Amino acid sequence: MAHSISIDGVDRHVGAARSRVDGPAKVTGLAKYAGEFDAPDLSHGYVVSSAIAKGRITAIDASAAEAVPGVVKVFTHENRPRTAWLDYNYQDQVAPPGSPFRPLYDDKVHYSGQPVALVVAEDFDRARYAASLLRIGYEAEAPETDLTRQQDLAYVPPKKRSGIKPPPGARGDADGAFDAAPVRLREDYRQAPEHHNPMEPHASTVVWEGDGRFTVYDKIQGVSNSQSYLMAVFGLKKDDVRVISPYLGGGFGSGLRPQYQLFLAMMAAQVLERSVRVVLTRDQMFSFTYRPDVLQTVAVAAAEDGRLQSVRHDAISGTSRFEDYQEVVVNWSGILYECENVSLNYKLAQIDTFTPGDMRAPGAVTGVFALEMAMDELAYATGQDPIALRLRNYTETDHTEDKPISSKELRACYAQGAERFGWQARNPESRSMRDGKELVGWGMATGVWEALMQKSSAQAVLTADGRLEIGNSTADLGTGTYTILTQIGADTLGLAMEDVTVKLGDTSLAEAPLAGGSWTAASSGTAAMRACREIAAQVFTLARGMENSPLANVDFERVAFRGGRIEVTDDPSRSVTLIDAMRAGGLDRIEAMGSAESDPGQMKKFSHYTHSAIFAEVKVDEELGQVRVTRIVSAIAAGKILNPKTARSQILGGVVMGIGSALHEESMLDHRLGRFMNHNLGEYHVPVNADIYDIDVIFVDEEDQANPMGVKGLGEIGIVGTAAAIANAVYHATGKRIRHLPITIDKVLE
Known part of the structure; x- marks a missing residue:
């Protein structure tokens, strides 16, 4: 049972336990995911993954695959279309420095499981079968994926990743203080690489709308990221490609960047001028982003009473050969505790894998x-x-x-x-x-x-029947964004949650940042609240301007929105319904935009x-x-x-x-x-x-x-x-x- 909270005798939704508004759609199967949207003349692509981890492709024989009835086309690096994709013209919102991976770009194999071909057929099973008939020759090189063997080649990344703070400079003398302290510990720590493994695999359905326009359903934590990717790589205009992702079956960071199935699906759809769906297998979900392997050494020294005298935290993180993936690993050791002598060092070492990626609390x-x-360990050493x-x-x-x-x-x-x-x-x-x-x-x-908190916007529309719609392009990964935005809108305009609809994950909506970093509630929530407040101000003006209005000569600060009405706070008998205010103003709808960003001060x-x-x-x-x-x-x-x-x-x-x-x-x-x-x-x-x-x-x-x-x-x-x-x-x-x-x-x- 949901519990309510009361402020000034009025039940509020924000701060109260509320069930997910998107729950019924998910448990009944009404919620559609990227690989479930249908389209006329829809074809299916199956990705062929490399059999080696490093080297080059020497030959591809697709004749047997192309002879299978129902196979439309086999794409490889030998026949892929030219695209606008060059190293310098595309960096997605969370990309590290370097050269983004380009599927089917040339004959080079950079990592195990790299896509080397796409078989497109009339149905999935036919595409999968035909893919098994491809004959690919390789010239293999010995890969180096052992981080411990590469640590002597570790380097400080020459260019920082946007939004990632490099370690601060040393404060005090960490080494000297360590040597002088009575209690000293220095140990190595390691956490195995991990893959995100969301329940929903990565998928893209590209719908050919004709005249070079596309509607794309993509598994992504920020549709604007996929849209900007497609615009840059394929030379499309913003009006040519609409990206939609209303639901995600988990992401944990794997959906922050567009993954390679999006490129392959759009490439095929553009060439074939028909709709194409590409869904990755569970095996292929292990062929891209993952939490990186990191070698860490932490040295702490303290007085006998446990007071810290020195902290040194050194880390070497694995990254790919083509991008310098970075995350904040060591900085926390300079934040959590009081210590005058701190040294924090973070380096990268290249290995022959795909670029690691952000995974929950990277x-x-x-x-x-x-x-x-x-x-x-220090607590035991000092008896604390x-x-x-x-x-x-x-x-x-x-x-x-x-x-x-x-x-x-x-x-x-x-x-x-x-x-x-x-x-x-x-x-x-x-x-x-x-x-x-x-x-x-x-x-x-x-x-x-x-x-x-990130810069965000949101749109809101109040219609003449007293219903509110809120929308922006951010995603709900299952975190509850649909629900909290509904609560915010309902409270701001005094409506029941049932009278509020939230739309997310669509580039046609107000632009918002991708969902990640625990910033969505602060960013999109604030933007939605401001959009709804603007509507509240407009409808109040209509109500106060009504003939013989109960709100005449009342300031906005003296009213409350509750129960679908605008009431004088200290005299609820003086009120006007939202519906009556709009009817009096002759309006069918009131629209407003709200924006939010962090306060520089x-x-x-x-x-x-x-x-x-x-x-x-x-x-x-x-x-x-x-x-x-x-x-x-x-x-x-x-x-x-x-x-x-x-x-x-x-x-x-x-x-x-x-x-x-x-x-x-x-x-x-x-x-x-x-x-x-x-x-x-x-x-x-x-x-x-x-x-x-x-x-x-x-x-x-x-x-x-x-x-x-x-x-x-x-x-x-x-x-x-x-x-x-x-x-x-x-x-x-x-x-x-x-x-x-x-x-x-x-x-x-x-």
Whole structure:
């Protein structure tokens, strides 16, 4: 049952638990995804992937495939059309520096699974069968995919990636302070590469509309990114290509950049002048973006009471040969704790894979894991409780930017999380707690993520029947954006949620940033609120101008919108319905645009972060080495919570992914072949129902002025620090410190 909140005796939707407005469409199958849209004369493309990881194509024999009845065309680098795609004329919104990958560009093979041909046929099965008949010759080179063998060639990226802060300069003397400190720890940490594996595979349906115009249904977290890609690569004008993506079956960052099936589908549709659909297989989902392999060394030194004297965090991240992928890995070690001597270093090393990509909380999942394990090790070395150690080094300042943090209720996260978890009953000695034959471990960690806001716009339309429509081009990945925008619109104009419709994921709507980085609620939410407020002001003017209006001589600040009416706040009997106001004004509709972007003054004065404290209980079978995460308490300080129900779901999902990072997920590279070998959901392990026990989410009260909505975003913070809390709990249970994730049975028994 949804609960309401009341402000001045009026029920409000924002801040109350509300079920997803898009839920019924999803559970009944009415929601359509990119690979499900139909079109007349629709053909199907099947991608052929390279059999080698590095080298060149020496020959392609497509005769047998082309002879299959129903095959329309086989595209390869030998017959692909010329496109406008050059290195310098296209960079998508999240692209790293370098040369974007160009499918079927030439005979070179850059990585295993690279698309080398597209077979287009009248139906999918025929295309797949014909693809098996292609005969491709290769001249193979030995690939290098082992990051440890490339680390001596690591380099500082010469050009920074837009939106990614490079490590700040050193402060103090980290090496000297380390050598002089009484307690010193230096350890290596590593987290296996991970693939996003959303339930919905990547797909594109390109509908030929005639006259060189196209409607494109693409799996993407920002339709404007796909549109600008297609315009640049194929020389199309904005009016020639409309991109639509109303629903996504998960993305986790894999849908931030256009993937290669979009290029192949548009290429075929343009040449054939007919509609084409290309859907990638699960195997092919392992042939592009992934969370990178990163080698990390964290050195921490402290006084005997645990006060930090030195922090040094060094990381080497793998990237492709053609792009310098970057994420914020080490910076967190200069933000979370008070320390005068800090050195942070981040380098790249090239390997023969596709470019890594942003995966839920990119960089933070990796860097905070290493830092928070090091802090746990320091707690044991100094005889401190892990929470006490963190409080001893607590800071309200972002020393990397030399700014105060706008709001930080992390102390409350520690306190409330510890109380809910029962932390006070923890025996600090490892291997000291048991439940029958299982060792019991309790661990904790801190989480942090940026509270971001991007430039956004939104449109709103109020019609004469009292219904409101809100729209912009951002995406709902399953995060609840449809729902929170509905709540915002309903509250702003005093309507029932049933009278509000939200449209998303369409380039014909108001432009908004792609959905990622936990900025959607702040960005699109603020723009939608402002559009609705503009409508409220216009309809109020109509109401006040009515003959014998009850609102005559009343200022806008003295009215409230509720129940489909405009009421004088201190005298609700004086009111006008929205419908009557529009009828009196002779209007069928009122339209407005709203925009939002970060406040330069706020950004200049403060740093903005979301924080969390994660507490984990594990039970370890000492004989079998099996680890179960039996309890998680995640206490979150994320500003205003717009919808506790969808917010809790975001944290639950993040925690489950954190459990996956800690215990399950590992993309395994065979360095001889240069190939990810467990390229299916049978061998790539993700947590399933039997792996998940109790997850308790606490939202700590926090007020912030980072944006007009007062929100900080929740998509990322649920996963950050979770793996470290679990790894720390495993140490507490077993006395064995496992610094290379995932923590698998062999490592426990080793």
